[in-house]
Amino acid sequence: MKNVKSIYPLLFILLFLASCGPQYISKSNAFPKMYEEHPLSILVLPPINETTAADAKEYYSTTIAEPLTYAGYYVYPIEVTSDLLKAEGLGDTEMLVGLPPQKFRGYFGADAVLYIKILKWDTSYFVLGANITVSVQFILRSTITGETLWEYYDTVVQDTSGDSGNSNAGLAGLLVKVVATAITTATTDYVPIARQLNQRALVSIPYGKYHPSFGQDKDIEILEKKLPEQPKK
């Protein structure tokens, strides 16, 4: 009997999680236009960097092509396309965002354009530890209609607090921990965290034509994650 009683709090927690937790939705309900248009080729535009980390844009760009191709899409080589855009006088990402997606069809032949916004790429220190946070928003737009085909955003937080080891709660022990945290945080790369984020976010994109399960994932349920709508243009 004792055992059964001890389960109650756990059940309450689970119920709470179930009712207030994130909402699941099938891929075809979340992104119906993906299944109408079946885009094959994706042009990844240089990300918009909304953070203060100047190098976030360049570094993030190295992580996205690979997971997108695993989702079954043809992805134009980002290194080459960003060079071409620069040569066209479109190196400025903010300018690119203002262009109608249709423009990229003629120039690249792309079926869809992926707009990426880096929302967070930073470290926050608290008393005895630190976190690295990477947060990214993705919007895939059709180059035929200009409409949004797929969108998602995700955040990954990594704790980089130093290991206290044999934590004598004395001042010296604390100091050791603070120093360890600073070192771990300074040497932790954002890029592996970005890769992790991409993997998680791309679980939600309907499979492209090169994926063996192309067209068979309509009923797969995903976690819906959208940022609140922002005023357009």
Added chain:
Amino acid sequence: MKKKLLILILLSLSYFAFGCATGNKQMYYWGNYSSSLYKYKKAPNNETLDAHKQALVKIIEESKKEDMRVPPGVYCEYGYILMQEGKNTDAVNYFDLEEQTYPESKTFTQTLRAKFDKGLNKGTGTDTGIGTIGSGTDTHTNTDKATDKATGKVTDTGKDKE
């Protein structure tokens, strides 16, 4: 009660398993692509560019060995670097390969060819951008490297410029 709990545990486990499911890793061989490109971005110099080129070559070789399709864009990116180095005929071969493997790339590779026909890659002074692959021509980066060697700090100077 126990049954309910078991179901709940199973449910949460299945969610977990679903969350971890990723794309089919057997589709392509991407080798070190992301990490060699990242290293190049962090410290753009001849060494890191060479390492990235080798990563691209390895992707092409391994894919052939494993009888897999070379991942999208790899032929093209490699060809583009060759073109920046003035090896135009080799470069065009790689653009051809990209088109053959992925017909949907054709508009793009044609645009690329046209750009280069116009002489985008000629002239040592026309850097199209900072920190992009082969944006500096060979002579340019060579002199950079020489001065860097003199100061003994390759990465630091690179970072300062960024």
